[in-house]
Amino acid sequence: MADSSKLTLPTFARRMSLREKVADALRGAIVSGEMKPGELYSAPDLAERFGVSATPVREAMLDLVKQGLVNPVRNKGFQVTAVSEADLDHITRIRELLEPPAAGEACGHITPELLTTLQSLAGDIVAAAAEGDLIRYIGADHEFHRRLLGAGGNHRLVRIVEDLRSQSRLYGLASLAEAGQLVRNALEHVQMCDLIQAGKADDLEDLMRTHIGRVRREWAGRPS
Template sequence: MEQVRAWDVVGPYASAGTPPDVRVPEQARGEHTHSEPAAPRTVRRHSVRGQILDALRSALVDGELTPGEVYSAPALGTRFGVSATPVREAMQQLAVEGAVEVVPNRGFRVSERGPRELAELAEVRALIEVPVMLRLARTVPAGSWYALRPLADATVAAAAVGDRAGYAESDRAFHRAVLELSGNAQLVQVADDLHRRSQWALSTSTAGRRAELLADASEHTALLDALIARDLTAVQSLVREHFNGADV
């Protein structure tokens, strides 16, 4: 198995729910610089392609892969300490998901996503998830909702430190766990894909980002409280408000 080295991974990457903090240097864009990067840490995982894909997704969410910039697989592979093959495979998957575009003979350009596209994604997610959550609010016992409290708390913890990549992961985990109570695996898969696409949001300032995440995380907690209480009016209001402001 290939050994993967991410240039700025903090902590053991294999630990669940803790995406890496990825920093993409200028060299990874195929640009020449004279500065030498810090020595990367060594990370192991069963799937090299899977680790690269997860790291690139985190970089997209964090804005470390800049919209409009072209990144070559060989240059990124050099930075990760792997061949270009797993990087290219991961980038092809991201192209399928709409995160990047293939640029022949150059590499992959990070897609530029505007407010209108994000609003459209939020609208589609609401059309799918709101009716399901209202149905679940009527039928799911309180004990099942209590079991999701750690997931809601995880979004708050990530938001409190401005960890956008960590928040993205915990946010999807919370929504996925709610929808899994429907027993419809196809619905969960479609909703999760839409959710992931919506997380490649517009870049904001650090202060604005943290405030945005905290507001979104508080809605998870309030929604869970309403679901436990079977307050259908509050559930409907909170879910619609959550999607109207969804851009993370």
């Protein structure tokens, strides 16, 4: 049984509605590679780590089962599903086809209020990168891209992209953070905000394409 005490998961003690929060944290741990394929994770152990009861953890895990991120192991717990290199290549290719043009289209629909939110999220991403907090990084990154693409109004596309992002694995994040390179990548979100503010939709589309390609190379631990 894997030791959940080594995972850098947040604590949600004394809160009532925790299912989605726990699911988001676990999803971040899976995507970042902190929770590893093939290892067993029990709901009680994770619940102790979170500082909550086992019920919202089990419910969150069942949500992740439906998303294909973990598999239940009878009377033992859950295992993170493995994703092949070919699958990761396919996910990246689909994202490259969908996200850059969607971001360019969304650029002209972003209100000043939403831009302020995106700038705040970009700041959170940079701060998390500087601190090496990978789960917080992935959470803020996910929210940034969800809100950016959502401005285009195609919510079906947003759901597809969210599903693809959840199936990704970014095993290279830890080494990038240790080498001090993750902040450089995080700053691309600040650049995106600057391009949105300047109304440069084509440049935003180009940057998004570069950003996604780097996810597959550097962030996934495959430099070339």
